[in-house]
Amino acid sequence: MKETQWMRKNHMDLLKHQRDETMRKGIRDEKYSLKNCIECHASTKDDSVIARDDSFCVACHRYEAVKIDCFECHSGKRKSSGLQRGAK
Amino acid sequence: MNDVNIRRRDFLKTSVGAAAVAIVPGMMLFDLSHGKPENASGKVRWGMLIDTTQCKTGCNDCVTACNNENGLSGGIRATDSQWIRKIELKSDSTRRELSLPMMCQHCENPPCVDVCPTTASFKRADGIVLVDKHRCIGCRYCMLACPYKARSFVHEPLHDQNPDVPRGKGTVEACTLCVHRVDQGIQPACSEACSNKAILFGDLNDPESEIAKKISSMASVQIRADLHLNPGIRYQGL
Numbered sequence: 001m002k003e004t005q006w007m008r009k010n011h012m013d014l015l016k017h018q019r020d021e022t023m024r025k026g027i028r029d030e031k032y033s034l035k036n037c038i039e040c041h042a043s044t045k046d047d048s049v050i051a052r053d054d055s056f057c058v059a060c061h062r063y064e065a066v067k068i069d070c071f072e073c074h075s076g077k078r079k080s081s082g083l084q085r086g087a088k
Numbered sequence: 089m090n091d092v093n094i095r096r097r098d099f100l101k102t103s104v105g106a107a108a109v110a111i112v113p114g115m116m117l118f119d120l121s122h123g124k125p126e127n128a129s130g131k132v133r134w135g136m137l138i139d140t141t142q143c144k145t146g147c148n149d150c151v152t153a154c155n156n157e158n159g160l161s162g163g164i165r166a167t168d169s170q171w172i173r174k175i176e177l178k179s180d181s182t183r184r185e186l187s188l189p190m191m192c193q194h195c196e197n198p199p200c201v202d203v204c205p206t207t208a209s210f211k212r213a214d215g216i217v218l219v220d221k222h223r224c225i226g227c228r229y230c231m232l233a234c235p236y237k238a239r240s241f242v243h244e245p246l247h248d249q250n251p252d253v254p255r256g257k258g259t260v261e262a263c264t265l266c267v268h269r270v271d272q273g274i275q276p277a278c279s280e281a282c283s284n285k286a287i288l289f290g291d292l293n294d295p296e297s298e299i300a301k302k303i304s305s306m307a308s309v310q311i312r313a314d315l316h317l318n319p320g321i322r323y324q325g326l
Contacts, residue, residue: 023220026128026212028271035251073221073256075249 001031008060011037015070034074042078050076124271130213133196134265135292135320136279137299137308138188142286145187148174153281154191157266159250169240169255171263172278186326189278189287192217192238192263193311193319200230200239209260215292215320216265224259231260235312238262292320 001007018032030036041056042049049056050071057076061068154172155162164170172191178184198217200209208223209230219230219239231239239262242255249255252268266276274280279287290299302308308322 019222023218023222024210024212026214026267026271027125029125038251073246073249073254073259075251075254077248077251079251 034070035079038076039078039080042076047078048076128212128214128216128271131293132213133215133292133320134270135194135215135290135299135322136265136276137288137290137302137322137324139286139288139324140186140188141325142284143187143189143282144284145176145185147187147284149281149283150174150189150278150287153277154263157250157269157277158253158264159246159248159255167241167243169242169261171238171240171261188323188326190236190238190311191278191321192234192265193236193317193321194263194265196318196320198317199233199235203229203233205229212267216267216270217262218264218267219260219262221254221256221259221261226258226260228260234262235315235317 014032021027175190177186194217206223208220245257275289279289290297308324310319
């Protein structure tokens, strides 16, 4: 996607832009979709970006004391988790 | 030394080629299996034709399929979300009994969109009426405005939602016409689940589509047509 430091500063803008494009216009370009982020960044232990204190989203957000609202509605688990578990 | 370098270059060339051959089909599959970057088209008008003569009394397959697809609890308390429900009708004079599924009618002029103070309720270019939960403040005006009682409010915190269908406490929701499936070119879950093929899904604007041919040749009605909302869901045999 982009380098880590850039993403740390700007990921929220990418997500917010993409969410309006997808929701209101039906543009399902997966490059910046939340689902696509989770697909790679979810932990291999529990397939989640929010389940533990050191999960991908939680670790920084806890340190910065910024509440994440995304996962009130969105699933924090990767969609293919069922498939991957089946493959192992 | 020179000799070695040339060989190394050749080796790199061929291995890059081999890698490309190995990766490209994978990339193609990735592109095909993932979302499309185009807008929902304004030329399309998604709709359904429900044949009530084929809809069996007591059959709940469409409701179950909807609940599974969208992660609804399936409860029928006043506070449980229902995106589609079965309605049983009986005429007192003729004693004719009817069974039909009822859900968001995806109106062309949706009253829920008119009343929404935050423009969370909106109609997509292809005629699907949705709630943008990022903007919904849970005021429930749309629930009052809807003549079909199609919308539900989420009262309790939810967990383990379907990744394709985000839902959350404090927002209003309704049938999305399975927009996540439609955008992938798959028909909605209720339509797929109906064993009697009572729910026909398609593009009302495309004269070649099965649904357009049927509504042009057979009598079908819109519920509460007197309100001039022009719903995308039509019923046959009422």
